Amino acid sequence: MQRNNTWVIAAVFVALGASGCAKSSSFDNAPAENTTASVKTVNGVDQVTLSPEGARRLGVRTGSIGTAGGQKVIPYAAVLYAADGSTFTFVSPKPRVYHEARIVVERIDGNRAILRRGPAAGTSVVTVGSAELIGTEHGVEQD
Secondary structure: OOOOOOOOOHHHHHHHHEEEOOOOOOOOOOOOOOOEEEEEOOOOOOEEEEEEHHHHHHOOOOEEOOEEEEEEEEEEEOOEEEEOOOOOEEEEEHHHHHHEEEEEEEEEOEEEEEEEEEOOOOOOEEEOOOOHHHHHHHHEEEO
8 A cells, every 4th residue: 555545543543642753663762772663665565564572562463364155254353444445454474574455345244354355365464453553654653
C-alpha cells in the first residue's frame, strides 16, 4: 500500500494520543541508540522491523491464514480497513518483521474473514498490535 493514503486506524491511533514523526521509533524512555523499530522499503514495500524490546513493548500477536472449503480464512482481528474501504492485513514473513498485504474479503463469518484474495495459506498475520505497526510504519511515535 502506498504511504500517501490516509488510514482510518492511523487516525484513531493519533486521536488516542500518539504524536510525532520519525522513520525509526523508540518507545517510552529508551535511549536513542536503542532503536526499537525501523522501517525500510524492500522491493517497493514498506517493512517494519522490531527489535526484541520493541516486539515486547508492542505486544504484537499473530495468527495464520488457513483454509476452509477451498477458501483462505484469516482471523477477523487481522482485517484492517483503509479510508477508501479497501482491506489489508499485516503479514509477518519472519519473526519481528511486518508489512502490509492487500486482501479482498468475501464475507465475515463470526470471528473469521473468508478471503477472495490474499496471501498464501500458512502466512502469519497480525491479530494484535496492527495499530501500533501502522503508527510505526507511517511515522507516528508514542509519547
